[in-house]
Amino acid sequence: MATFPTPPRWMRRGPLREGAFRPNLHDERTASLIGTALGIAFTVCFVTGFISHELQLQRPPTWLPLPTHPVWFYRFTQGLHVATGLAAIPLLLAKLWTVYPRLFSWPPVKSLLNALERLSIGVLVACAVFELVTGLLNIAQWYPWHFPFTATHFWIAWIAFGSLLLHVAIKAPAIARGLRNRPAPDAEGALAAADGADADGATVPEAASARRGTVSRRVLMGSTAFAVLAVTATTIGQSVTSLRWLDFLGVRSPHDGPQEVPINRTAAQAGVVASAFHPDWALEVDGPRPYRLSLAELRAMPQYHSRLPIACVEGWSVDADWEGVRLRDLLARAGIPTGSLIRIISLEKVGYGQTVMQHEYADDPATLLALKLNGETLSIDHGYPARVIAPARPGVLQTKWVQRLELIIL
Known part of the structure; x- marks a missing residue:
């Protein structure tokens, strides 16, 4: 395998310098925890969206028995689809935050397999962003595009979900390791200290001092969970009418309309x-x-x-x-x-x-x-x-x- 030279000193600045990112915010465990929550949200969103698509077909579905009872079946599945889609927005942002330092890893491509892996991640991220953005605009009934929303949203969802399954298969060992390993109470400090010296010769105490007051893993995870709960709580009232008093961000509020x-x-x-x-x-x-x-x-x-x-x-x-x-x-x-x-x-x-x-x-x-x-x-x-x-x-x-x-x- 070809070897890559160490980047010259003038390049080893900003995000390319050694120790540029806090390991406890961008480590395997943080990425695994947030990624697992995001994967669950995307899976639920994909399954409920697929059910909705089949129920809207102008022909009898070939595989799905059409349930007329309970009468709230579609209400439940579509409400869950929209709720998980909205919850996935802060989860995706947090996930991208945990892994974006890898954009600056050296060498940028280590092998053909690594290149294919990075390409698949690019497809996954692009499709995920497309699905969430267009889905959010569809809720608002704003269509600043010229393609058919329903068909495009449906087929891009298949590409996104396929990319997600491929990503999980490739990263399964790392995901399992991240979910299984729990650092000791002082491990985060040790990791930060080990990564403290940068390319310009800053000492460990200096690096540790610079990091005082920055965000910890616990704060990042708590903030992400709070964002998910806040988005869900302030929009779920449009589907669950008993919670309509919480519906601050819902585009349509129950009982708003004629009759x-x-x-x-x-x-x-x-x-x-x-x-x-x-x-x-x-x-x-x-x-x-x-x-x-x-x-x-x-x-x-x-x-x-x-x-x-x-x-x-x-x-x-x-x-x-x-x-x-x-x-x-x-x-x-x-x-x-x-x-x-x-x-x-x-x-x-x-x-x-x-x-x-x-x-x-x-x-x-x-x-x-x-x-x-x-x-x-x-x-x-x-x-x-x-x-x-x-x-x-x-x-x-x-x-x-x-x-x-x-x-x-x-």
Whole structure:
């Protein structure tokens, strides 16, 4: 293997000088502890994000049984996805802090294997930063880019998670060693003293004196834990409504919105105000026995009540009382058999103007074509004259301003 000369004296300054970094802040144990917490957060975030992606597909998932009960299933998984993603931000910053001195190690590349390892770490860091930044902006519904967020976020997540698994496999011995080894009470002082003399000839006492009052490992770990808890506590209220009084940093607060339910898209933005209030509006149901129902005829049918959460991909969710006609009754009247795939068509012509509903939702008695919300007629922004609400389904697929239901023949 090729040998690398010691860097010249003029280069051995700043971060390149010997003893430039405190070993107890950038050592193996600190990196292992923070890295393990970050790895757990990323794994939970990846798994829950994958579930969310599958539930939003406009086709039946090939592997995931669609759980309509408990009704809060999607609310829980998506809330956990957003919470762990936010918690991963201070963890990633702390992890990068513990390992950044290795950018200045000499030689910069020791072998081909070392070069590949450093390249994989670069991919991991880039993907992790991309996922966290774009996810945070998605929560705020700000999209200063021209690529499709959902697809890009999903596939970069696979690259990030694959890079994470590769990194863990390569660093497994070092991680295990760092988690297992606990320095003696005076070990940190000994490490600092051993690394005290720098390239310019500073003595150990001088170096130790210069370091007095600097951050210890315990302070670094405690500060990181506090940051994670603070971020989680001040945002979790958007998903856990009993903690909404703590929701200082959440973009959407539960009960902020018409009829005490938040909205992401108004009727004016969707361009449906005129058509929704048109006196000739009628629900069309297409099947073996197609028919049309006016709003008055829908209100004359047996009305059912469901208390279901509406949960958005941005992380906010809230329970609400919905009242309307059971969707399976409407489908049965048109001769559509149970177990069918249904297309729901909205008055909205863009975005999710058409959605596909799998039979698990369509056949569930809790799934309604809702006409009322929290005891009042649906507001226009919540989907007047009628909207779909189903248990454990992503909010983006709870179609508003419904115009037509139809059987999909495969």
